[in-house]
Amino acid sequence: MPNQVQIEHLTFDVNSSFYNHVLSDFSSKSAIYYYIHDTGGYINTDSRGFEYASYHTWQEEKFIENVFESIDPLISLDFTRTYIESQGDINIYCLGDYYYGYAGLTYSTNDSDIEIFWENQNGYSYVRNYGDLMDLDAFTLIHEIGHALGLSHPNNDPEGSWHTSNDTVMSYNFIYNEYSYYANAPVWSTIDKLALDSIWSGENQGVNEVIPSIDSLTGLTIGNTYKLEEIKDYDGNLHGYLGNAPSDVITGYKFQGYAYSGNSSNMEAIFTNKYSGRWVTVDHFDDDKIDFSYHGQGGATRIVGIYEDPLVKAGIVQKDSVFDGSRTFINDLKLDNLILKASGDFDGDGFQEIYFSKVDNTAYLRAVMHADSNIQYANYQNLEQMTNFLTIHGHADSIALIA
Numbered sequence: 161m162p163n164q165v166q167i168e169h170l171t172f173d174v175n176s177s178f179y180n181h182v183l184s185d186f187s188s189k190s191a192i193y194y195y196i197h198d199t200g201g202y203i204n205t206d207s208r209g210f211e212y213a214s215y216h217t218w219q220e221e222k223f224i225e226n227v228f229e230s231i232d233p234l235i236s237l238d239f240t241r242t243y244i245e246s247q248g249d250i251n252i253y254c255l256g257d258y259y260y261g262y263a264g265l266t267y268s269t270n271d272s273d274i275e276i277f278w279e280n281q282n283g284y285s286y287v288r289n290y291g292d293l294m295d296l297d298a299f300t301l302i303h304e305i306g307h308a309l310g311l312s313h314p315n316n317d318p319e320g321s322w323h324t325s326n327d328t329v330m331s332y333n334f335i336y337n338e339y340s341y342y343a344n345a346p347v348w349s350t351i352d353k354l355a356l357d358s359i360w361s362g363e364n365q366g367v368n369e370v371i372p373s374i375d376s377l378t379g380l381t382i383g384n385t386y387k388l389e390e391i392k393d394y395d396g397n398l399h400g401y402l403g404n405a406p407s408d409v410i411t412g413y414k415f416q417g418y419a420y421s422g423n424s425s426n427m428e429a430i431f432t433n434k435y436s437g438r439w440v441t442v443d444h445f446d447d448d449k450i451d452f453s454y455h456g457q458g459g460a461t462r463i464v465g466i467y468e469d470p471l472v473k474a475g476i477v478q479k480d481s482v483f484d485g486s487r488t489f490i491n492d493l494k495l496d497n498l499i500l501k502a503s504g505d506f507d508g509d510g511f512q513e514i515y516f517s518k519v520d521n522t523a524y525l526r527a528v529m530h531a532d533s534n535i536q537y538a539n540y541q542n543l544e545q546m547t548n549f550l551t552i553h554g555h556a557d558s559i560a561l562i563a
């Protein structure tokens with residue numbers, strides 16, 4: 161069943177007075193410090209006064225670190241662990257075994273520091289590679305960190321049967337297998353990442369930044385964002401919109417570098433846009449001027465089209481399900497989660513292929529292009545699949561460029 165949870169179901173708390181001062185305070189900081197209390201004994205906390213704290217195991221600490229590290233590259237906040245309690249913006253305390261009748265609580269105090277308290281429920285399976293950390297406790301931790309970063313329970317209905325922990329870490333409906341010895345570590349779902357990105361988009365920090373409009377490709381810096389005022393899709397729609405495109409989209413083209421995208425012997429410039437979830441090829445002419453009228457047939461200066469996943473077309477995979485490669489590609493563009501790596505006709509079929517990697521290197525996107533630089537389709541590969549594919553086709557030397 162497709163995920164029913166929408167970004168709006170997870171983000172309405174952010175505008176409450178409860179969270180508003182955190183939003184403005186965190187947005188103004190270059191680093192958000194998190195503190196993990198790791199000794200036992202009485203503590204005096206801002207929100208709950210005196211409590212008896214238990215220590216954190218090093219596996220719990222490692223899991224907490226990974227929860228922050230796995231969201232850090234995708235949102236504008238940067239997280240740093242601190243060992244000084246008073247420096248922490250988010251302080252995490254374990255109160256020992258489940259006793260008070262709550263698994264986790266998150267408070268924001270008047271000075272906009274956040275305190276997380278949680279209790280060990282010791283259920284149900286051991287998390288693979290995390291020693292004696294159990295999956296329900298790991299889920300409590302990522303859920304409370306979700307609250308600390310502004311996420312709400314889905315539509316204020318944490319127990320609703322329309323969602324599970326597979327859809328969002330903010331659900332109470334934790335999916336587990338009590339007969340299984342090991343479980344995978346809970347991770348942010350795609351909708352969690354999109355919701356956090358919408359709360360903590362770069363806009364909060366870049367209000368005074370002026371983004372230049374460009375009509376040439378000279379002097380661009382990879383990773384910087386530019387205004388492509390006149391870029392159109394194949395049919396001539398500005399920015400791929402039928403009506404007016406939002407201003408974030410117009411100024412939101414991130415330069416990724418150059419790639420062979422079509423049958424010309426020149427490379428094209430590649431831009432991605434996290435506001436529209438689209439990407440762009442821009443032809444590189446000798447006079448170094450961008451010709452924005454070159455978007456139709458025979459041109460390669462355009463918003464790249466949206467393709468249908470061949471498996472969806474064949475009826476094997478449901479459209480917009482998590483297995484729909486086209487939807488995953490658009491989500492990764494919206495998360496600014498792709499880095500251009502390499503291009504070439506690796507399988508020798510006469511069509512160029514462009515390789516992107518996910519920011520965290522967990523998967524590689526192989527986009528297969530048409531002769532005119534539009535896209536045929538794309539598929540995700542893991543490291544092994546990418547390595548095998550390139551090795552079979554005699555391009556083992558390109559693996560290191562991509563991985």
Ligand SMILES: [Zn+2]
Binds near residue numbers: 303313
């Ligand atoms: Zn909660």
